Amino acid sequence: MTLYSGLDKPRSPLYRKFWTGVFLAGVALCVLGIYAATQYVDYTWRWYRVPQYFFYEDVIRVVAEIEGEVVDVAAQGKDALVTVREWDGEGTQDYLVPADDVRVHQGDFVYPGDTLGARSQWKTGLFLSGLWITLKISAIAIVIGMAIGMLTGLARISDNPAFKWTAITYIELVRGSPLLVQLMIWYYVIGTLVNQILTNAALPKVPTFWYGALGLAIFTGAYTAEIVRAGIQSVDLGQMEAARSLGMTYSQAMRKVVMPQAIKRILPALAGQFISLIKDSSLLGVIAIRELTKVTREVVTASLQTYEMWIVCAVLYLVMTFTLSLFVQRLERRAM
Amino acid sequence: MITAKNVHKYFYVPEKIHALNDVSLSVAAGETVVVIGPSGSGKSTFLRCLNRLEYADGGEITIDGMGVLHPDSDINAIRAEAGMVFQQFNLFPHKSVLDNLVMAQVVVRRRGRDEAVAKARGLLAKVGIADKENVYPDQLSGGQKQRVAIARALCMDPKVMLFDEPTSALDPEMVGEVLDVMKDLARAGMTMVVVTHEMGFAREVADRVVFMDQGRVLEVGTPDHFFQNPAHERTRLFLSQIL
Ligand SMILES: Nc1ncnc2c1ncn2[C@@H]1O[C@H](COP(=O)(O)OP(=O)(O)OP(=O)(O)O)[C@@H](O)[C@H]1O
Ligand SMILES: [Mg+2]
Numbered sequence: 001m002t003l004y005s006g007l008d009k010p011r012s013p014l015y016r017k018f019w020t021g022v023f024l025a026g027v028a029l030c031v032l033g034i035y036a037a038t039q040y041v042d043y044t045w046r047w048y049r050v051p052q053y054f055f056y057e058d059v060i061r062v063v064a065e066i067e068g069e070v071v072d073v074a075a076q077g078k079d080a081l082v083t084v085r086e087w088d089g090e091g092t093q094d095y096l097v098p099a100d101d102v103r104v105h106q107g108d109f110v111y112p113g114d115t116l117g118a119r120s121q122w123k124t125g126l127f128l129s130g131l132w133i134t135l136k137i138s139a140i141a142i143v144i145g146m147a148i149g150m151l152t153g154l155a156r157i158s159d160n161p162a163f164k165w166t167a168i169t170y171i172e173l174v175r176g177s178p179l180l181v182q183l184m185i186w187y188y189v190i191g192t193l194v195n196q197i198l199t200n201a202a203l204p205k206v207p208t209f210w211y212g213a214l215g216l217a218i219f220t221g222a223y224t225a226e227i228v229r230a231g232i233q234s235v236d237l238g239q240m241e242a243a244r245s246l247g248m249t250y251s252q253a254m255r256k257v258v259m260p261q262a263i264k265r266i267l268p269a270l271a272g273q274f275i276s277l278i279k280d281s282s283l284l285g286v287i288a289i290r291e292l293t294k295v296t297r298e299v300v301t302a303s304l305q306t307y308e309m310w311i312v313c314a315v316l317y318l319v320m321t322f323t324l325s326l327f328v329q330r331l332e333r334r335a336m
Numbered sequence: 337m338i339t340a341k342n343v344h345k346y347f348y349v350p351e352k353i354h355a356l357n358d359v360s361l362s363v364a365a366g367e368t369v370v371v372i373g374p375s376g377s378g379k380s381t382f383l384r385c386l387n388r389l390e391y392a393d394g395g396e397i398t399i400d401g402m403g404v405l406h407p408d409s410d411i412n413a414i415r416a417e418a419g420m421v422f423q424q425f426n427l428f429p430h431k432s433v434l435d436n437l438v439m440a441q442v443v444v445r446r447r448g449r450d451e452a453v454a455k456a457r458g459l460l461a462k463v464g465i466a467d468k469e470n471v472y473p474d475q476l477s478g479g480q481k482q483r484v485a486i487a488r489a490l491c492m493d494p495k496v497m498l499f500d501e502p503t504s505a506l507d508p509e510m511v512g513e514v515l516d517v518m519k520d521l522a523r524a525g526m527t528m529v530v531v532t533h534e535m536g537f538a539r540e541v542a543d544r545v546v547f548m549d550q551g552r553v554l555e556v557g558t559p560d561h562f563f564q565n566p567a568h569e570r571t572r573l574f575l576s577q578i579l
Contacts, residue, residue, distance in 0.1 A: 246489070248444055
């Protein structure tokens with residue numbers, strides 16, 4: 001259980017109970033403290049405003065466009081067909097409204113703009129769309145970053161000076177500069193250049209999303225490469241020698257013998273890297289990608305409930321990172 | 337079957353060492369040669385030069401007529417003909433015993449899986465651990481591991497077998513089972529080069545014994561010659577220490 005259990009005399013059950021209590025009291029104190037502070041500055045909590053930014057009911061009203069009399073309301077499956085005849089002519093217009101929310105009767109006189117009926121639709125709110133973008137861009141960046149990391153890690157330990165120095169240069173450049181700056185370069189320098197060239201060649205532009213995904217992937221790739229390199233080097237040299245002594249080529253031995261063992265060992269470090277990546281994706285807002293953090297700022301502006309929204313945002317990130325680490329833990333246990 | 341002519345090998349890190357100094361040896365088909373010598377005398381280095389796990393700096397080495405140091409020869413083809421057994425077993429821990437034996441057959445010899453499995457099962461039976469094929473290496477005893485390692489090398493149908501102190505990492509009670517497998521192999525006519533400190537094995541099985549010291553082959557002879565009246569003072573000293 002603990003690192004050095006058994007070296008000291010066993011604790012009494014009371015010991016465990018007491019200090020668990022201290023921990024819980026500490027948590028309660030923090031929450032209460034924050035609550036009290038917000039009360040002190042007269043902040044009004046309005047949690048009920050949160051759900052609408054996940055799902056909201058969008059009501060679309062069907063309005064009359066002409067002035068006249070409703071001559072017919074005919075059921076058509078789940079809908080009803082409302083027919084209006086122009087008051088000064090014979091022209092008619094039909095409107096389809098949901099059968100359960102027809103707000104006129106036959107014989108009613110309507111004016112342009114009058115509501116004939118309404119249809120409501122559930123739509124996903126900003127939080128969900130932001131969450132989706134964050135997940136999508138992180139997943140893409142993880143896959144590409146993993147591939148880059150593997151190749152770079154192998155190149156890093158290669159004998160070939162071109163491969164080796166390319167790998168070292170890439171790793172040092174990426175690890176030595178802030179992600180924020182890298183994203184700016186991807187979007188404002190490389191993005192502008194590429195899109196200018198594409199426009200001149202009459203080709204469609206690359207969407208911002210891809211600059212963000214690529215920027216993140218290349219950032220993660222450099223760290224993954226170092227993890228992969230360390231993993232490969234941690235596999236006993238005898239494994240490579242045994243494989244080669246059987247007549248396998250370097251790449252066969254790498255693929256069949258060394259890599260599978262290395263991957264298993266670096267799984268926890270990779271998971272940590274990918275969890276960082278999910279969190280780092282919150283910077284993508286600065287290049288106008290509407291991921292979770294960016295939409296939270298929009299939600300705050302719209303709802304004015306700053307505290308609730310940022311707390312929800314943090315919880316959503318926690319859910320993602322926690323799920324990923326659970327998933328990797330299971331993978332690890334299976335790989336044993 | 338194996339020839340080494342005037343082989344030199346230097347190591348430069350951490351300091352310059354002349355690990356093999358003009359080593360020559362030829363091993364005929366079906367012959368078992370045991371290499372003995374004090375620690376650091378270059379026994380492992382010599383064995384590893386034979387299948388180019390170390391690249392010899394000078395001289396000439398052939399296995400089954402193929403030049404190990406020749407730029408045009410395919411080293412992977414040569415290595416497939418020279419099975420190697422390591423002191424530390426070096427089994428693949430992420431594969432079952434059966435897959436340890438099957439992998440290189442499929443990858444290198446391009447056998448179908450069924451054929452490879454049949455071959456592997458046959459060899460596992462021969463080394464006496466047919467019942468362990470689905471076990472992973474870390475569940476085996478040292479002696480069992482080394483027998484699996486021998487079977488893995490034999491799966492490739494090698495023309496020669498190289499053993500680098502195959503029993504040195506074993507608990508004493510397991511040494512016998514591994515040596516028995518090697519004896520059977522020698523009697524069946526395998527060409528073998530064995531680095532070992534097991535003098536009993538040398539006396540019983542070796543056709544010739546080679547004594548190495550400080551990177552040189554000091555003395556070559558039959559076991560009788562060796563253990564009864566070695567020519568060199570150095571050999572005598574070594575034998576008196578070890579026996
Ligand atoms: N990879 C290496 N790099 C540098 N020096 C080495 C290397 N391998 C061996 N040596 C040196 O070469 C010399 C011969 O080593 P070798 O391992 O061949 O001896 P050995 O006879 O097998 O000894 P042992 O009985 O201890 O296994 C030693 O001095 C050793 O330190
Ligand atoms: Mg040795």
